[in-house]
Amino acid sequence: MTRNNVNKDKTMLTTKSHIRFDWAAKKILRSKANFGILEGFLSELFEEDVKIKSLLSEEGNKETQDDKSNRVDILIENTKGEIIIVEIQNTRELDYLFRVLFGASKAITEYMKEGSPYRMVKKIITISIVYFNFGQGKDYLYKGQTTFEGVNQHDIFELSDEQKALFNKKTVSDIFPFHYLIRVNQFDDVAKNTIDEWIYFFKNSEIKDEFKAKGLEEAREKLKTITMTPEQLEEYKRYIETLSSNASIAETIAWEIEWEKQKRQEAEIHLQEAEIQLQQIEKQKELELKQQKNEIAKKSIFQGLTNEVIQIITELSIDEIQEIRRRLNYEK
DSSP: OOOOHHHHHHHHTTOOOOOOOHHHHHHHTTSSGGGHHHHHHHHHHTTTTEEEEHHHHHHTTOOTTTTOOOOOOEEETTTTTTTTEEEOOOSSOOTTHHHHHHHHHHHHEEEEEEOOOOOGGEEEEEEEEESSSSSOOSSEEEEEEOBOOTTTOOOOOOOEEEEHHHHHHHSSGGGSSSEEEEEGGOOOOOOOOOHHHHHHHHHHHHOOOOOOEEEEEEHHHSSSSSOOOOHHHHHHHHHHHHHHHHHHHHOOOOOOOHHHHHHHHHHHHHHHHHHHHHHHHHHHHHHHHHHHHHHHHHHHHHTTTTHHHHHHOOOOOOOOOOOHHHHEEEEE
């Protein structure tokens, strides 16, 4: 690639001045020198200072050009001994919440030494930064934990004093995984607090001058697209193209599903209209047949035939024949 082409590509990509967070997490934030960026984000989300002890795994982060997975997992152990899973998901998955559950369960089993007592299970915290709509809800940031409520007394089940001392936990919920769901596309771009500033960055790949959240100042300097090498730039371009391609595929599938749904609805409407028309034709035929029978009954009455004979001829009831006789006498 020539220098002119590199500069041209940088100009195209710097319309948003910073690297997408998902790509940065996959390529840049794994360096210990850049842990301050992640620590800042986690500190704002948890509302307490977080320090990273180590990066535990790079599972799911392929390096090849053919990598079509948009999932980026960062597995961290902090200085409190907690395992933090940061997962960034671009591709829509209807069963995504089950995958969150699976990831937490897998981390529990993988990071517990064999033969250890169960109290050695590490605290798991999952953070899902999701770029598609799943589930229902008006908010863009959700958090949840496990608590147990009394069925009859409606009290919250608590640890005993002995358990608190043994486990070094304050509540039952401190034992179980804690989950954060960040629905990036639901964010309205209005940063009302410091964690909103981070979510704004996730959505727009932009850090405003007035943003003061922890870690963003470091991200502002280290995650600029203008600082990328030609090799990084080329790889980043491929990644963005893959995202665009997958987004187009997802949009096409959604459009095709909607189109098929519309066609089925139109077919159902046509079928209903055809059924109504058929019913109207049947009613018209019944009406015409009834009129024919009435005319035959009238002629039969004029010829002096009895009601019983007319009934056999027309298949009208005696009451119907009597009504016809009554009308004829009235007309006379």
